[in-house]
Amino acid sequence: MTERIVIVGGGTGGTVLANRLTERLEPEIDSGDVEVVLINDGEKQFYKPAYLYVPFGKKDVSEASKPIRDLIPRAVDFRVDRVERVDTDRKRVTLASGGGLSYDQLVLATGANLAPENTPGLVEGGHHFYGPEGAEALREELAEFREGHIVLSVIGVPHMCPAAPVEFTLMVDDWLRKRGLREDVEITYTYPIQRAHGLQSIADWVTPIFEERDVNLETFFNVQEVDPDAQVLETMEGKEMEYDLLVGIPPHEGSDLVREAGLGDDGWVAVDQHTLEAEHAEDVYAIGDAADIPTSKAGSVAHYAAGTVAARIASDVRGEIPTASFDGKTVCFIETGMDEATFVSFDYGSEPTMREPSKPIHWSKLGYNESYWLTARGLI
């Protein structure tokens, strides 16, 4: 009997996993004892970190995608389809194209979905750079923006890439300065809790930078509603703020698939944070943004978690006791302007140390973005 490993989602996590699994289980796959199936609801993978540069005209959305087939070995059975249901009792997934597929091991790598409509008025009144259309529309808006109040508001919690809102704020400041427009533009950054960032060390590091660069910081600010006509934000704490250009980090949602399968109440898969095994079903794992783990929704997390799950599944297939464990490793580059950056790394329960921003780190981030497709292919 062939043991079938089904991966749902061909984003960063799904493709790294497909590569790692085929490496580890090459003999078993060659002999037909193991089969790896990757299902994604489109031919292409989208590389989201590139969207940060689109509003500034530094990257094009078209550069941010590649056919998944080119990112995975031939040995992987890649199917363009949408998984509509997971039955963890019968160990079967139902496909949009009709029919189903049974699995021995299932890995959910379905990512996060943007849900700006969850905040009334946000779709009409705000912009964002978290998706391709949003980033392009913001580019048009910014290109014409010459004076007024730009508000970068972190609205959705949790959201992908906790560094991106800080990055955008520092980039827009630098970009406007370089274009001689900064004097006529006020910039405000708002954050839900009482400091500028969830991580104390990032908050301590960025607060004086905001001050130096004349960026207003508003904390304890949780947008509840946007009035698109009056261009006003209203918060859960009862505050109001006027804006001319709102860049809102939209609310995110997990997947209905997860909720309906009973794998996690709010659409994120409840997993053990070290083994990444689902808490509510056997032989189901989750990696990347879809997993409810106490760290960032970041590509690096999806990448390292994929390595752990590949090792665990390979051990399991061979009848060994899986021992690989995920320690929450997260690495984030942080752009501090248009040509300087820093980076942080940390794991569960640890605080990062901040490094002085530099040009070489900025080039490393750009270099990483360029070579990302090698990462997705499991090569680095």
Added chain:
Amino acid sequence: MSESISPDVTVDSRGAACPGPLMDLIGKVQDADPGTVIELQTSDSGSKGDVPEWVEEAGHELLDTVEHDDYWSLYVETTK
């Protein structure tokens, strides 16, 4: 007595790194109906200060803080 509080929702933020337990709690509060009791489990001692401060600012109610061996449970009831 804290033992008598039975939460509608439990948020396990033990070991939470970025962006932290309070952000996890806010995410839940945003989605919750008024009157929902949320238990936030946190191993970050900073949460004992952060959470009550935000809960008050946002006008919700902190019902209790219970210390366990290696984490705390903060019980919050949403009011709106």
